[in-house]
Amino acid sequence: MPSERLWSLTPVEQRLDSWARRRLEALHGQGRVRGFLLEFAVFTVKQAWACVFGAAMLVLLVTTHLWYPEAAALSRSDALVIGAVAIQALMLLLRLESGRELWVIVLFHLVGTVMEIFKTSVGSWHYGGDGLLWIAGVPLYTGFMYAAVGSYMVRVFRLFDLHFDRYPARWATALLGAAVYANFFGHHYVFDARWVLLAVIVVLYARCTMQFRIHRARPWRRMPILAAFTGVAFFIWIAENIATAAGAWIYPNQADGWELVSLSKLVSWFLLMIISVVLVTFVYRPRPLADTAEVVRGPGHELSR
Template sequence: MARFTPVEERIDTFARRLLAGAPERGARARLVEFLVFGAKQAWACVFGALLLVVLVAARLWYPDDAVVARNDVLVLAAVAIQVFMLVARLESGRELWVIVLFHVVGTVMELFKTEVGSWSYEAGGVLHIGAVPLFSGFMYAAVGSYMVRVYRLFDLRFARYPRVWMSAVVAGLIYANFFTHHYVWDARWLLLAAIVFVYARTVMHFRVFRRTFRMPVLAAFLLVAVFIWLAENIATAAGAWIYPHQETGWELVPLTKLVAWFLLMMISVVLVTFVYPPRTPDPVHVERHT
């Protein structure tokens, strides 16, 4: 698997020249690793960040009575961002397949969830399916974009990764539960326990600059879920969609939604493994552990 796209290769070469004189040990070395970690995370989030900026800008400055509905403008902007990512070679064609999978999986769930009243979108426009504007699928695609980009940028490896079929079964049950819990018993807590059981021993190895670090993969799932929850609060404040409790005025999205996003991480990870199978740490990763 190619670690970087051509554009990222040039950025990486420039960054290594810039940091060539950085110390390898001590407080300054740790600071460099921290800054590089932040820069890589920001770069991995570029699709989602651009989409979030568009959502906020459309709410703040796009007129409500414009000829082209706000929802349609958001769809066109999301498509433009995706095209830009490909043309500018910030994303590979292989990664596009993962993003398309996220888009399809997310849109199907959106159609159901809006039908049962879990959340709703502003009416208007022609680029929609039922009550779901087509830009909604790009919000799931943004998660997919982050997942595949972070996989490359940090050269992710996994120790004691579970059998892929096991994680796929759990992910399938989680996806089904997003639908069935409206009619039968909600199994989310049982599914949460299943994730902990399946991934309890799995450790993620990620390379930042000179060093490779380790983290329990369950902790990584939780951290990503927290950041998605924060982005969700910004998006709902911008009116991208609203939950029933926000109909009379915006309120913070309940922390209980973190459980849903944590479960979504399982689906996300499985979708990514279809394109990038999990790899075990090699001797280089083991030797550079911090």
């Protein structure tokens, strides 16, 4: 029987899931290489859909950077806020997102905005331009960029029916997430504990594996959860480069002209993954697969039932 999460797919995601089923049924008798490529293509399409909120935000940032008129009565930053609110409203009205998940996304928004206010006050980065929809030197569209991460996290849980073996106790992950968040503030005044926190993360999650499936009729596949965290952090770093090139915010080393965001930021995004996962697990409780479920690591790597 499909899990509860699969039954909670939005209407668009149900159609996407049906599309995946039809494509993956074509795997039969098509050969291992062709089958792998088709499955990877379906995986990519579902990942792209999981990123729809973030992709819409990036399109908004880039298009307003390239074509928004400087003489407009409404400032670009205020237009970005209105555009971000419109995207969120459309996703709810078109039932692309559930009300249950909206609470997590709002929490991401608040957590991110608080951190933005602090980080800009200490000069970690800054925002150009002006507008009315600002708070303490931070344009309100910034919270939606954090909300985009939350949107991806909750969506990917549904689309790939995620389960976890040997997931750490949630109270332990909650304490770790709180420590990570506190370090984003505290390292400006006391010892920077990011490397200690990274070590704790490795110890806590080292034995945890994530199970997923491209479609409910397909076999389960698995990967170390730390690898998943790293992959997501890398793609957020890519999005960050696009956003800074579009003038969404500016790091001190970009004041005289845009340059690639330092790879050291990958550590920050990796740590953000912990906060993200902790928040999402209070909507989707991490559950292991049933003992009878078939799990495969990947092509040519079968595991026992």
